[in-house]
Amino acid sequence: MTLTAGRNTIEIQDGKTLVLPMKANTRIYEGSLVVIDSTGYAIPGKKAEGLLVAGRAEEFVDNTGVGNGNGVKSVRVRRGVFKFNNDGTNPITATDLLKDCYILDDETVTMLAVGTSIAGKVLRLDNGEVVVEIL
Incomplete structure (x- = not known):
């Protein structure tokens, strides 16, 4: 199906700021390069194949410690x-x-x-x- 009239396509966010779930036992520092690993969680950039660049961290987030599993905390990332x-x-x-x-x-x-x-x-x-x- 194609449009036959105008459509109000709602913008959900600006597309430059993402809020990404973090991998367990991970610290991401503000200003760092952030990537998505093969499990779909944000980690600090590192030398490895198969990572997807997400952007620059806008904040420090510590997802280490007891009870802080995958996706428990999120980090704001800017493209x-x-x-x-x-x-x-x-x-x-x-x-x-x-x-x-x-x-x-x-x-x-x-x-x-x-x-x-x-x-x-x-x-x-x-x-x-x-x-x-x-x-």
Whole structure:
């Protein structure tokens, strides 16, 4: 079926801020790169395959301790354009503009694609840091 007249498609949220359930025994610090693991829970960014980049944490959330299982706590994550540290071993350079970059840890991106997951697109370098678009 296709529309034959206008439709009020309701916006639920702005699409840039997500509230994601966290994995058990996890701490996510504000400003860190956040990913979704294979179980569907938010964890800090790390070097691993199969992770889905979610965005930058807007807050510190500690989901460790007794009774804090998967999904007990949630973290607010923002999608957009952010600056992260550049990997010293496999650095992003000016020739990498608009290419995918990859997650090294929760504050660092790299050009090393092996054994890693995509962080986002390189928009520019800024005083040695990398400006990354996370959609």
